[in-house]
Amino acid sequence: MRFDLPDPASAATTFAALAIAFVLGALIGFERQYRQRTAGLRTNVLVAVGAAAFADIGMQLSGVEGATHIVSYVVSGIGFLGAGVIMKEGTNVRGLNTAATLWCSAAVGACSGCGLPVEAVMLTVFVLAGNTLLRPLVNHINRLPIDERVTEALYRVHVVADPEQVSDVRDALAAELEALNYPIRDIEVLSESEEQVELAAVLVPTTAEPDELERAVLSLEQQPGIRSATWTVSTTT
Template sequence: MRFIQTFQLYDFLDTLVSLLTAFVLGTVIGAERQYRQRSAGLRTNVLVAVGAAAFVDLANRLTGSEGSVRVIAYVVSGIGFLGAGTIMKEGMNVRGLNTAATLWASAAVGCCAGADMVAQAALLTLFVLGGNTLLRPLVNAIDRIPINEKSSEALYDVLVTVDGGAVAPVREFLLEKLEAANYPVRDTSVVHRSEEEAEITATLVSLSIEPDELDAVVASLTGLPGVRHVTWNVRALE
């Protein structure tokens, strides 16, 4: 058997250390994800780290450091496809970006372990855990800060609910008012809720706004015939 001829105990132990390192560090990262009930939890992060380590270690055994570099490049792109599967869009919200980024980082930990850079793999694991845990209070604090409409870069929607037969004149009046207020319109859409009711949405070009000016536009539309409800809101750029 060729295995008997090619087996080297030192190389085998070196591979064992690489895979064991990837397994332990992937477990540490995955445990935090599993605790928070993320879609890519303990087993996924472990498999990503161990798989990346195995590919890099195999390339290193066969072709040396040059082969490892090429394999690492393929691992980076391959994990990108895997991470894309965890990203979901629900209406205006996008979920799974942090999970995808964690998978990418787990692959980096595995690559370090496969390249026999155990200390670097452990250090990277600490940074990944810090990003997912220590920064959480800061994220929550920033999210609680009210949006300043004058300084924020976001998308602004003016929403008008009208009678089905009043769509055209109300839409034209809305565009005229926004143009007069120097707020260019990025897009308009009309959704017919029923034969008797429709909703007009005017999305403004992203720029800082004066809330009082949009409030004035809303007030001017309130008394128009066929207008049932008018409001405006702000949402983050995608």
């Protein structure tokens, strides 16, 4: 194997690409580190620099065609890294924004490695804007109460019944909701004791009319064996 001395111009180009990726990746990573995210300063810098290095290798070996091939592999390969920061806790999924940020850091590095520093800077600005300027809007939307008439959500109709009449109550619950054309995904037993049993009919995620659900609850409370009835709504994941 023969090692040739690097061309000074080529080495300078590579250094510039890696330096740009390092600085821009550090800007993105600083914002993530400041907010105590899983993938912070070092991770975003390494992703950006690594993507820049791979793209630069492709440019040097096969020109634009080589860089195109390598960038396509970077795009798919970074998905495995992003999947590592996504965690599911019950019905909540965390880390999606961090994974998306890593994906963008790789894009910033790829732009730098392909000799597109202006595009890399613009992309960095948009990534930072998405993670900072949009945060107040996201927080405002998340604090808004759920509008049952327009939000696709998960609805549950709860009934508390006498233990000896659970079977009849289950049938009455299903019949009441089917009459309103609300499909039922499942009927769960939430709690069970010698005194009472709580059932919950889980509807298929959809939109619903609060007035219709209120009428259904009032109708169910008139059924034999049902002590109380109510309904709840939560966002889908």
